[in-house]
Amino acid sequence: MRAVHRPSARTDRPALPPFNAPTARRLRTALGMGPDHVAHTLRASYGLPYVTPALVAAWEHGTAAPSPPELTALAGALWCSPGELVGRPRTLREHRVARGLAPEDVARSVGHELHAYLRMEETGRWRGTERQSAALARLLSLSPADVVTVTGREEGLAELLRSAATTRWQAYVRPVPKVVPLERRLVEGVLHRLHRDYQGRMTATLSWGGGHGDAGEGGREFLDRIVDHFWTAVEGRAGGEAGRSGSAAP
Template sequence: MPVNTQAGEPRRPPFDAEAARRLREALGMTPAHVAYGIGAAFGIRIPPATVVSWEDGLGTPTEAELTALAGALWCAPGELLGAPDTLRAYRMTRGLAPADLALRIGMDQAAYERLEAGGRWSGNDRQTAALAEVLDLPLPALIRFTGRDGKLTELLTSAATTRWQAYVRPVGKVVPLPKHRLQDVLQELHADYQATMTATLNWGGSGSADESGRAGRAFLDGILAEFWARAGTEQP
């Protein structure tokens, strides 16, 4: 199903200001040296004060500026990025231009760029597998970027609230994990949800049913993150 791959994605990359300062100082360069290098090699004219503002966390370079900064600091762009959380950030961490990534996953460049600008993923299975491989995506990120996180949440909710055994196969179609691991995780989620509901009902008092409902909703609200944690795959 086509989905939005980047709702609310920031226009600028997740810049690591401390890394930029550390790399510059390790090279014995001043902000003026960096600004000169960016202008000389990449034709991007910025004052030294801009480099200082980036390092102080008061500003963030654009993608073009980040690439130029990495060149001036003799490092890969990924070394200047924080933890990636969007499709664009993962691409930049790998040091790939949109055209390069589009070519490697077999997608039209304009179509790929629309994805990063807030478009909808409608790639086929081959393109999905290529995207995961080229960007080295963690499984939770792949599921999110290809729009399957909503479906997975629905299945996990049903597994926790009804018969978990009936959802091993459907969840397995969404998440390519070993069957035995899925069985263990779904059984644990079901047991914990039921225990949560039972415990709150046993508190006693007229408000116990309301308390149970709130506790149950809170559990289900976090069920996707809990699934990834129990499956041994970190949530990005």
């Protein structure tokens, strides 16, 4: 495979949140364009003479990411806004970059030595205390789901949720709030719903398929996305409680 050549970049160039490669590929396909058409447009209309179909393909496959000027030009070629081509931040570094903060700013604000903080970004393992985690969430405007992800607790949460859905959910009302920054009452209702939804899916699959193999497949699909189901249930329940509080207000 030919190497993709592009101008050398300054090492202090501002980074971007993750590039949304699937969206770029979907938009290009919807316009009936191939990578060669996109590359030609970027060369002819946006002054990027080095862009080749191989570079466009590398962006779409996630093996390379466009620079800020390239992202703006690509958005023009695909008739979309640059924001549509920027993915949701997931890692600690991506959230920091999305907020336009330097590592020194975050380290100082949360009370870490710079070298220790940079190590956390590099390894993806957060070592902060509860107070430091709260400070990080405020500084980077992290949602509860973001906090769990950037602090490396997502897999531990998934294990707890799978057990709650498949066994006695009541036994996990205490452990789950130790992982997620949510009130115990909210967690209790969400765990009950996950357990009910999982058991209901298993029962329905058995009725439709008439075999345990089908039930196992349906259950695996649910458990594979248990964290997504959890946060969807949290949002729905929190929104419902907010609505009830508003209607009860004088």
